[in-house]
Amino acid sequence: MPKSVFTKFIQLTVALLALATLAGCQYEMDSKSELQKIKDRGVLRVGTLNNQLSYYIGPDGPTGLEYDLAVQFAKELGVRLEIKPAYRLSELFPALRNGEVDIVAAGLTQAPNRVKAFRPGPAYYYVSQQVVYKKGTWRPRNLEQLIDSGETLTVVKGSHFEHTLAELSKTHPDINYEVTDAYDLNDLLKQVSEGKRLFTVSDSIELSLTQRIYPDIALAFELTEDQPTSWFMRKTNDESLYALVIEFFGNIQQNGELHLLEEKYLGHIQDFDYVDTRAFVRALDSRLPKWENLFKKYADEFDWRLVAALAYQESHWNPNAKSPTGVRGMMMLTLPTAESVGVTNRLDPEQSVRGGVDYLRKIVGRIPDTINEHEKIWFALASYNVGYGHVMDARRITKHKAPILTCGVMSKSDYLTA
Numbered sequence: 381m382p383k384s385v386f387t388k389f390i391q392l393t394v395a396l397l398a399l400a401t402l403a404g405c406q407y408e409m410d411s412k413s414e415l416q417k418i419k420d421r422g423v424l425r426v427g428t429l430n431n432q433l434s435y436y437i438g439p440d441g442p443t444g445l446e447y448d449l450a451v452q453f454a455k456e457l458g459v460r461l462e463i464k465p466a467y468r469l470s471e472l473f474p475a476l477r478n479g480e481v482d483i484v485a486a487g488l489t490q491a492p493n494r495v496k497a498f499r500p501g502p503a504y505y506y507v508s509q510q511v512v513y514k515k516g517t518w519r520p521r522n523l524e525q526l527i528d529s530g531e532t533l534t535v536v537k538g539s540h541f542e543h544t545l546a547e548l549s550k551t552h553p554d555i556n557y558e559v560t561d562a563y564d565l566n567d568l569l570k571q572v573s574e575g576k577r578l579f580t581v582s583d584s585i586e587l588s589l590t591q592r593i594y595p596d597i598a599l600a601f602e603l604t605e606d607q608p609t610s611w612f613m614r615k616t617n618d619e620s621l622y623a624l625v626i627e628f629f630g631n632i633q634q635n636g637e638l639h640l641l642e643e644k645y646l647g648h649i650q651d652f653d654y655v656d657t658r659a660f661v662r663a664l665d666s667r668l669p670k671w672e673n674l675f676k677k678y679a680d681e682f683d684w685r686l687v688a689a690l691a692y693q694e695s696h697w698n699p700n701a702k703s704p705t706g707v708r709g710m711m712m713l714t715l716p717t718a719e720s721v722g723v724t725n726r727l728d729p730e731q732s733v734r735g736g737v738d739y740l741r742k743i744v745g746r747i748p749d750t751i752n753e754h755e756k757i758w759f760a761l762a763s764y765n766v767g768y769g770h771v772m773d774a775r776r777i778t779k780h781k782a783p784i785l786t787c788g789v790m791s792k793s794d795y796l797t798a
Contacts, residue, residue: 414613415457415620418482423462424454427472427481430465431566432589433645434486439683440754445645446485452637453628470538470561473498476614482621484612489583491540491607499615499622502629503608504638505646507583509544511600514572519600523552526579526600533557533579536565541581544604566590573597585646667697671710671729678734680741682757687737690761694736699729711736740764 418424426446428435434446447463454461464481466472472488475481476498489507490500511526511533513519520526526533535541537559545557563571568580569587573594581603582590591597613622632638668688675691676684688697694712695701707714709732718726721742723735743760746768751759763771 413620414482414616414618415624418457418459418621421459423460424450424457424483425462425464425481426450426454427464427466427475427484427486429469429472429486429564430467431564431586433585435463435465439686445641446487448641448644449632450483450485452632453625456628457624468561468564469536473538473612476612479614482613483625487585487609488612489540489607489609491543493543494540494612497615498612500608501611501613501622501625503610504629504633505585505642506606506608507585508606509541509581509603510584510587511603512569512572512580512582512587512597513578513600514575515596515598517575517578519598520579522601523548523555523603527552527554527556530556531578533581534568534571534577535559535581536563536568537561539565540607541603545581548603569597570594671697671733674730674733678737680737682737682740686757687733687740690736690740690764691733693765699732700727711739713739743768 412420428444428446428450430436431444433444435442435444437443442463450461450463464475466475469486472481472484472486473494476484484498487505487507488494490503494500511520518529520529520531533545533556535545535557538561542559545555549555549557560568565580565582565586568577569582569590570593571577572580573596579600587597587599611625613625629638632641671691672684672688675688679687691697691710694707695710697710699710701710701712702708708718708726710729711732713721713723713726713732713735715726717739718724718735721735721738723731725731726735740760743763744756747756747759747763759771759775
């Protein structure tokens, strides 16, 4: 065999062997389950929405219902959590489809178009779709009235609201709606509050949460019945990740952890009071700027906004507040408490804020170490309001009672009174 031919033969053989090796590696890689790939990578990548329910950066770092659930699931897998937040719904599912994230966890409903393209996990709470309007303007009571008015609904592109309206338009061809990718749901709710748009569609939980920011928005009518929300995964023949997600949600439902998380993030929404919320929003503009620097000056290790919130809860930022029970000032200190923190004039706002923060610090120091560090502040705030002894008594009582477990999923009726 001529040398040149032999050389080419050797080169071809080496190339074929390399190709076979690469193919074998690729086969080995592809043969691994989704779950094994995540464990080998050491990272669980979760796509979510940057909003007040799913994920946001709070005073103590990342927080949110979906974030807390994802943290627990990553711990279950024994891997690090990598959150990939999106500001637009339209960014989430392409990232899942392209393999940029392993799971989408954003409180999204099991809309038919999503279930067709992706694999939904177990439902963990239910929401309905609601048409939203601004109080003081005309309120349509049903879909027929809205259609007869000729007014337009604006919804987020790619949302389950768009899918619902597209389906409704088959039987109600005169319904007017438009979709936008320029704004998210919170933007649209804000625009309704400002009178820039007449109507939008929100899910029931999002509306209830957002009413604390924009108290003028309200439910016009229900567009759908309750719908399940869940995590979403890629739809493949491999069910390893899906199986563990099912097991995970089953476990946290049985042991009560899911109930506790839902109570933490959703339990307060039934307490919405339009008048109180309006008063708070007005106070943010009219009173807070005057006292903001004072709160920042004395907050020290506490977030100044937490101190400001405590002051609002106590006195509505009124330095001359007085109570028949004997508490006085911005931080509503009792006389013995004021003396214990060196406050000589409870109606002096600077003394009151400094003394209130000192008192809060003392309470935090008294909270038992059996309580997690990040939970101590909440026990301290409760103690500031009702007294340390009462809070510890309540803790002892509940400790000896059987825990309340939930074996099902929660619907909006569990959160809403109306």
